[in-house]
Amino acid sequence: MDQKPFSQGLLSSEADSQRTLYPYVTGTSVVALKYKDGILMAADMGGSYGSTLRYKSVERMKSIGKHSLLGASGELSDFQEILRYLDELILYDNMWDDGNSLGPKEVHSYLTRVMYNRRNKFNPLWSSLVLGGVKNGEKYLGMVSMIGVHFEDNHVATGFGNHLARPILREEWHENLSFEDGVKLLEKCMRVLLYRDRSAVNKLQIAKITEEGVTVSQPYSLKTFWGFSAFSNPTVGAEGSW
């Protein structure tokens, strides 16, 4: 249990008790890439509470409107709040009933504004967001961090994925990946994250968004490989080492 910050120190006054100081329940990496027909996104279903893997069935990717898919890592309560903001945004958009609908670019822009303005008030939404979508044939994939840094790219990752998945994606991603190759590439990234990220959980979902719409896969687990001869007897020749 964390200590409550009774004395907040020099950086704040008594008046601003409204600032998120640290996350409690967090999701780990989200990885996404553009492929032939749209966007593929992967995230595991873990909600960590510090070092405890507390929740193992959390959906961290949700569809937004008709054209977008949002994945989030970081504080889960902030992700749930962002989903509520987006619900309202989409509702108001639908109420215009004018044949137009918000596309991924617009949703990404909205999220960027929300995250950046919260950051300016020293009360960030402690999340890293991945926003992907397809509208009128145009594929879009972007990211927003908790301080409002935002950009688009052909492949993105949050958290540990930045360090472990992006190098793989840089080497192996290419234009017009098939669905199968895209899924295999994402699974390669997710498997590495499973080996090397302490907060990873072996239960994941892969979501796909194309012009037709969003599909989020059922939860499933990846096989892992431990059959290296070096693994079975690593300290032979150097007893006591690891």
Added chain:
Amino acid sequence: MDLNLNDEHSMGTTIIGVTYDGGVVLGADSRTSTGMYVANRASDKITQLTDNVYVCRSGSAADSQIVSDYVRYFLHQHTIQLGQPATVKVAANLVRLMAYNNKNMLQTGLIVGGWDKYEGGKIYGIPLGGTIVEQPFAIGGSGSSYLYGFFDQAWKEGMTKDEAEQLVVKAVSLAIARDGASGGVVRTVIVNADGVTRNFHPGDSLQLWHEELEPQNSLLDILNTASPEPMNF
């Protein structure tokens, strides 16, 4: 050794909520501590929000009480306006709203459980920060650390009411055995279509765990029975 007698009242706690086929069973220990001192050894941490929805409270006693008071107040008005009992989901979301919007000031983890005619028995966990997670079972409080492995092994789908209650009582009892911040009696509340049942399981009715001994009235009783005469069956 500083007893920290002026620390805020904290319910170290073990709280549990379990769904079964037809309703939910909520369980909790009964210890409230102020630093190292046990301020209340028979607290009731399972608090009513409506006729059909209850909440298990953990963390700061004050924070959890005020949150449940506000939610009870809002739910009362909501029920009048709606004209029928509130659903568990609505109650849980009201708790979430309070927990999320005051996340900087509150230090309380809650488990909302109840029964309504639309969804049957439901359990919602609302940890620090105000995340809401619907689960078939939920554990919380400092004592819950000792129960993750236990539930991974012992929980199964489709339990009966009695199996669920026995599981809850066993679990709280195991947590009390190892968590200094949990203790006292095990209270359970069962909510289903037929209504609400409150049960009270005093410490001496629970089974003994590792390194625990059968409680005696006095050493003298032991000495008297350990006499040279052989035991007669």
